[in-house]
Amino acid sequence: MLEMLHLKNVGPAPEMKLEFAPRLNVITGDNGLGKSFILDCAWFAMTRLWSQEINPKLTIGSMVRPIHGKIAQVEFSYFVKNKVSLQNYEFDYQKQNWVNIAKQSQLDEINKRPRIAKTYDGILIQNHPNGGFSIWDSYRHRDVNSLPHVFTEESVWDGQPGEKNHLLSEGLIRVVASWQRENGVTFKQFQAVLVCLSPSESEL
Numbered sequence: 001m002l003e004m005l006h007l008k009n010v011g012p013a014p015e016m017k018l019e020f021a022p023r024l025n026v027i028t029g030d031n032g033l034g035k036s037f038i039l040d041c042a043w044f045a046m047t048r049l050w051s052q053e054i055n056p057k058l059t060i061g062s063m064v065r066p067i068h069g070k071i072a073q074v075e076f077s078y079f080v081k082n083k084v085s086l087q088n089y090e091f092d093y094q095k096q097n098w099v100n101i102a103k104q105s106q107l108d109e110i111n112k113r114p115r116i117a118k119t120y121d122g123i124l125i126q127n128h129p130n131g132g133f134s135i136w137d138s139y140r141h142r143d144v145n146s147l148p149h150v151f152t153e154e155s156v157w158d159g160q161p162g163e164k165n166h167l168l169s170e171g172l173i174r175v176v177a178s179w180q181r182e183n184g185v186t187f188k189q190f191q192a193v194l195v196c197l198s199p200s201e202s203e204l
Contacts, residue, residue, distance in 0.1 A: 002042055003084065004077045009070035010091070011037050036129050040064060043126050043134060044098075045076040045087070047148055051126070051134045055150035060128055063098070066091045074098060124148075131156060 006017045012034040027035050040061055044050055051061030066072030072091040077084055089098040126134040131153030141148060149168060151160055159171030179187040198204045 002045060002076065002078045004075075005038070005041060005045060006075040007041060007073070008075075009067045009072040010064055010074065011041075014067070036060070037064070039126055041074060041076075043124075044074065045078070046124060047136060049148070051128070051150045054134070054147050055152065057152050057155075058128070058132060058150060059152075060130055060132075061126075061134065061150070073101075128153075 002020055004017070004019050006015075007013075008015050012032075016034075016038075018038070027038060029035055040050065041064060043061075044064070050063045052058045053063065064074070073088060074090075075086070075088045077086045079085075088101050090101045091097075092099045121138045123137040124135070128134070132151050133156065134148055134150045136148035140146070149160075151169065155169065155171065157172050159174060160168045162168030176190065179190055195204060
């Protein structure tokens with residue numbers, strides 16, 4: 001999937017380049033060093049969208065801004081369907097947005113192809129520090145115009161409306177309450193998960 005992320009004049013450092021391992025990558029550090037910032041940029045690299053663009057109610061996940069007055073770039077490469085693609089975005093101060101700086105011939109070819117998320121069979125989940133989630137999966141969002149789902153902390157618990165008065169998510173409170181009423185296999189599995197997550201038998 002995502003192989004490399006290269007940031008210039010954006011974020012907590014003037015320049016940062018990350019080359020990702022094929023499977024598991026662990027990013028650690030004190031608060032405020034930019035761990036969530038890296039995840040926001042990775043989400044943009046894979047979807048070409050910032051989470052707050054999709055759900056304005058989100059208090060985080062807004063468009064990353066450059067160091068004032070500097071030429072800022074977000075460059076990334078990814079491997080999908082046996083091909084490596086290198087993309088380079090630069091912040092356009094006039095448009096106040098990130099734009100692809102490929103040559104026009106390359107840009108025409110890029111625009112013909114869907115975003116990386118659209119060519120990937122699987123699921124992308126970004127867990128926000130405030131309890132929200134950004135989610136894209138290849139079965140629900142195969143349509144090029146289909147946007148990922150972005151949930152705030154409140155909508156994770158209380159539910160989130162979708163289009164045409166349909167609930168996009170009922171929320172954990174309603175779902176767990178229905179499991180408890182049914183008292184079937186699902187609720188027993190949920191109880192088993194809570195036991196596993198408990199710090200000890202005396203603190204279930």
